[in-house]
Amino acid sequence: MSTLGVARADTPWWQTDWKYRKPITLDAGPNGAALGGNLGRTPVLVRLHTGNFAFDGVADGGSDIRFIGADGHTVLNHQVEQYDASLGMALIWVDVPAVSGTAPQTLWMYYGNAGAPAAANGQRVFDPDYSAVYHFAEGAEPHDTTAYVNHPSGPFTPAEGAIIGRGAQVSGQPLHLPGSPSLAIAAKGAMTFSAWIKPAQLGPDQALYTRREGGNVVIVGLDNGVPYVRVNQQRSQPVPALVAGQWSHLAVTASEGSVVLYVGGRAATRIDADLPALSGEALLGADVAPAAGQADAIAMAQPFTGDIDEVRVSKVARAPTQLLADASAQGAESRLVTFGEDEQSAGVSHFGFILKAMPVDAWVVVAMLGLMLLLSWAIMITKSRYFGIVAKANAAFTVQYRKVTGAP
Template sequence: MITRHVIAFLSILMPLHAAEGWWNKEWTQRQKLTLNTGADGAKLSGPLENAAVLVRLHAGNFQFSKAAADGGDLRFVTDDGKLLPHQVESFDALMNEAFVWVKLPSVAAGTTTVNLYYGSANPAAVEPAKTADVYDAVLVWHLSDRGAAPTDATANGNNGSVALAASEGAIIGSGARLLGAEPVTIAASPSLDFSGGFTWSAWVKPSALQAGAEIFRRGEFRILLDQGVPLVTVGNQRSTPVPALAAATWSHVVVTAGDGKVSLYVNGEAVSQLATPLPVLDGALTVGGADAGARFVGEIDELEISKGARSADWVKFAATSQGGTEAGQRTVTLAEAESGEGGGGKHSGGALEHLSLFGDIANNMMFDGWIAIGICAIMIVVGWTVAIQKFKYLNTIQKGTKEFLRQWKQLSSDLTAIDHGDQASIRNLGGADSHQMSVIEKSPLYQIYHIGSEEIRHRLARDKQRTQGLSARSIQAIRAALDGGLVHETHRLTKGLVFLTISIAGGPYVGLLGTVVGVMITFAIIAKSGEVDVNSIAPGIASALLATVVGLLVAIPALFIYSYLNSRIKEATSGMQVFIDEFVAKMAEFYPPAGEVSPYAPQPVSKNH
């Protein structure tokens, strides 16, 4: 961080004049974008044509402060000066994060370089190429519409029928959630003629492993996730089973169809192939499950449909470059920024001058203003301390919950495997080792499970043979105990958040109080001295307003942090509620009341055998 600031400061004093080979003097910044398809990158077998490349921009590889706030001055230019089409999917200068798609007519085997220019005070000097030219697909959904129906990024207008819930922090920016409700349909259009074959590509994240969950359908052609196993069905034909996708994990799924075969790819690798010609596919397309019993529940991002069967290299490049993995970071890289003698070069000096003014303003700050700033500083320290502790706590319980659910998945198939007469068996979930338990015990789900198991143990202790089971009243009482545990764990999750809400609500008011008092004192001094001129008023007013600025600097980060933490806490609370329902259902199933027999109980052996 310090090194970057030093380089930026030196670039202000001694600008690097890169006149030779500089594309346009209106643009002041340039970074070299390199695509590596060799053995240490995407590992492709040859060149790639007409690739839409995802460029991830963040604080570590891009100077957001020198670009337009909406990314409107970004231009991608080849070494010979040709302007390339690009689309900004999202550009957040506040969070220092952006996702940009660039069309490369040809990606050579080995490395290909392109220049990213930005930092123009007059972006209209060179209009960007058409956004619709970025893609050679017939449908591209970035699914970053946030509460609106999916919009096609191509010129074909193949938009979705219904709005989808937003999924923040998807694999590429924001995505969409499919909640098992009404599916998304796309009306048939001339652009969606699949008579010559097609390619379907998307990132999917199943919430749980469902039976027969349908992701995509058109006519007799379906793409399924059956208990997490990706399958393709064409009429009565079905692709061979492959390893299941992990629940709550993003996976890249691609299906290519053409030339009498259908190929299935997962995370860039071919996993299955079905030898069959395509039937006539001319109806509407459905995403998320056409039938009520086959609705996919999970998240989806970056859905793309193309005419013709894409190559294996195209699939591998898409999975590698879009996934954000280490291999993807080696595949698409940005070099350090270069500065040119552009028309926007004066902005850096102006920004530095503005920053220096804050020192002058602080020198004129009165005692009352410093009190307000001191209170705001205490709020910042307390609020950030709580935030850091809460971040660590949520990450810890998330890790514990993941391990607990892995153990619970095995245990829930036979709850009687736990010896409820043995507290050690209850504690270690019937066989988890000490290392696993040290992680699991941090999970709130484990605490709720422990409460429920102890309640079962107390009630079964009356019947040493454990044939009595649990009555409906006992199950109701145990659910009440579990709900009590939920309330307790929720209190632990939300403990301390009040300090963030105090910062959000109180910071601006404390700053405003400092400003109002400072303005009053300034005018009182003017009234006593009788000097009424700008030089006597401006410093006092400016220093008084600094208190409000500090108050806002307390509240704004606290607001974002609180919103993020609150969303994670709600997610954890929802998970506990779902687990309680599942635990009660399993408990009622495996411990039926007297007179009823559990379907999982061992059947008596006939005397005739």
């Protein structure tokens, strides 16, 4: 049970129906994530665990959780990817309107209102330029979080313990992203693909993300662990190889004749190329054979083997600061997000907080302890009365004994 601080006078309480709140500081400056610039609208991952949150006083499933902006009254959209109080873990995406690259800003997570309805909505967290976002947290079938509902199809195997909760395990059979208008790319258009990957086996020319249509092809892949991007006949220059069994963040942006490959949030290499027009489906984790009769077609890449997580596709080229924020803030140790001490609203005592946070099994234990306390009191009273009676009898016996024996 963590100790709660008293609400600070310079930060007025949002709504009194919420009894508790936790300050969350975003620092993109030199002392934090060091992003080197401001961020616009950004989905920020809030990773709660027993080291930074007690999970006491929260409604089932975290349905009463609300996030309030630095101004103290603006409600921020959020999505609960995972919430498990029994395991002491929660993964929540928060839609932050802007993140300063120079000054820290404090958001507030409010909780402690059992009657509050659930308000999480992933479709409102990611801006409309995200055409697909896959958390892989749903279990049996992955879903697109955005309003475009670009749900993938194909065999899906969950990967437990991924970089952000649950991921997807890929081993030869790809996930198919639909050929929808929202995922289509115009000739010389823009796009961003990003994902966390953990290769299990490093091999030649493994495809992570592929789009083929007619004679055109775009591939993001690994070649013996070396990340690369290909646009038709042009392929990026080699960069340092990734390590098998370790998570890495990869991203590719394309716009205005430049295709840039990012590793760990930083630009690693680029090629001068325009994207071709592509409107068919995309493949995640494998490639497809080129159409028959194309003598100069790029050979089919090998499938990727390993785990993937947090796959995103955008219809714009995301800013370098955005990709660096994703790589530095979504891992197990975020350099962007820090947590402060939980606070309680006026009129809520520490004892009241403890009582509201106690689960049913704790009340059973308290009841048993109460019965044991009453029983111990009864035994003490009975023993005390017994010892009193014995003491009086001993005193009376001593008096009579002295009279009989003539003792003084």
